[in-house]
Amino acid sequence: MNTSEIKRVAVVSFEFEGNSFSPKVCGRPEFGLYAEGEAIWDLIDGNPLAISGGVDALKADGGIKLIPILLAHGGSGGTVEPHFYRETVDAILKGIREQGPFDGLYLALHGAMISPGVTDGEGQLLEAIRSVVGSMPIIACSLDLHANVTPKMVQAANILVGYENYPHDDVYTTGQRAGDLLVRTLRGTLSPVMRMVRLDMLVPVPGGSTLGNAPLAKLKAFARGCENDGVVSTSYFTCQPWLDDDAAGNVALAIAHDSEALAERTARVIADKLWALRDEFVLPLLPVQDAIEKAIQAHVKPAVLADTGDSVGAGSTGDSAYVLAALLTHASDIKCAVSMVDPDAVAKAIESGVGTEVELALGFSADPRHGAPLKLRAKVCNVHNGKFTYAAGPAAGVQGDMGPTVVLGIQGIRILVASKGTYEYADEQFRAVGINPDDFAIVVLKNGMNFRNLLKDGSSWYLVDSAGSSSANLATLRWQHRPSPFWPRDIEVKSLSQP
Ligand SMILES: [Zn+2]
Structure with missing residues (x-):
């Protein structure tokens, strides 16, 4: 003193x-x-x-x-x-x-x-x-x-x-x-x-x-x-x-x-x-189908797919349906958990009611530059107020608010649909709505780093080469105000394809 x-x-x-x-x-x-x-x-x-x-x-x-x-x-x-x-x-x-x-x-x-x-x-x-x-x-x-x-x-x-x-x-x-x-x-x-x-x-x-x-x-x-x-x-x-x-x-x-x-x-x-x-x-990014196939083969569950292009914590809108669309095509019979931001879809699902089936156009509502809404029919499994508390990280102890939130189900896939995008630190949002990642074979996190907070010993994780405001593939972004060369713009960030 x-x-x-x-x-x-x-x-x-x-x-x-x-x-x-x-x-x-x-x-x-x-x-x-x-x-x-x-x-x-x-x-x-x-x-x-x-x-x-x-x-x-x-x-x-x-x-x-x-x-x-x-x-x-x-x-x-x-x-x-x-x-x-x-x-x-x-x-x-x-x-x-x-x-x-x-x-x-x-x-x-x-x-x-x-x-x-x-x-x-x-x-x-x-x-x-x-x-x-x-x-x-x-x-x-x-x-x-x-x-x-x-x-x-x-x-x-x-x-x-x-x-x-x-x-x-x-x-x-x-x-x-x-x-x-x-x-x-x-x-x-x-x-x-x-x-x-x-x-x-x-x-x-x-x-x-x-x-x-x-x-x-x-x-x-x-x-x-x-x-x-x-x-x-x-x-x-x-x-x-x-x-x-x-x-x-x-x-x-x-x-x-x-x-x-x-x-x-x-x-x-x-x-x-x-x-x-x-x-x-520079870490390799995978085309989404390759990432899903590898995740299906993973021994420790859940395997984690990182949707790097749509990270709310990096400024993206969180409304990309790109990985969800691929899961519906290649892994709908497998237990998968994925999240999404779409307030209109939430309102429609709430109006339809828990236990009902609802037809929706899901995703790409706030940022339509990277894809078209996904037309689907899903069961409304749960309705939640969207409130949760961060267990750790930069907002530890602070209450997060996804706004009105629903969980939709299509075969093995559970889709958390929030009205507002929130920073992901670990799995707080999933757990708040009753989704325990340990019960799933594949979990999709919309971030390029914090998904690591979810990993267990031996967990497999794959970086999906997904487009969006937070694309990890920096060379592909439309830079307008960086005329001078910078690393890694002038090299290809290792990628097998770009959606
Ligand atoms: Zn930071």
């Missing part, structure tokens, strides 16, 4: 992960967690979010007065609705202006926020905050590993710390690390100097795991090995790859105590290591 001098620290969180290829526009209704002032504490109490870790680290000092300003947590989507973006930034600046002065500010951010006309949401926010508070207060931020870290962010902030792990099971400790560095700086034992090195490189998400001996696990070990009394923090940001922005890229970042040269040198060696590992990040 150090109560020799009370320090005043503002607390802010504005988190959103954008996707340039997604049509999803997210405003206040999509920001499921929102509070201003003291009400923030009720939202984060008991939930191991990044902001909670930062706040706990600051509280541990014993001599810091926390001033909660604003919390807005929007998950993933395409863009932040411009009016809401401006309104939120204005509310943050107003709170800071009215409740300052501060010795420090802690911000829990994602780092890849975009809004029409805004390609560097966090850079603009931090720059605006700096212009309000002046050069003296210390600004510390925790960020997602997929942040698009920009020079503007590095210039405006003193401390940036990224998640270490993917899947993201360390958001709380990342907040703590940022909070700890802020405390040390406020107490005068640390003089942070930060440097970044950016690469013309975007890691395809399925290859960007830190599990086992994956390339990013190697980079994590290398970066941690660079830390010592002089280098107090290292981060690697593999960036949200679906940002069609010439400035987006992978970044290595180091914070050194009172030494520009040391920070610069360390960021450079981590960037060099990341670049050297690049070919290891």
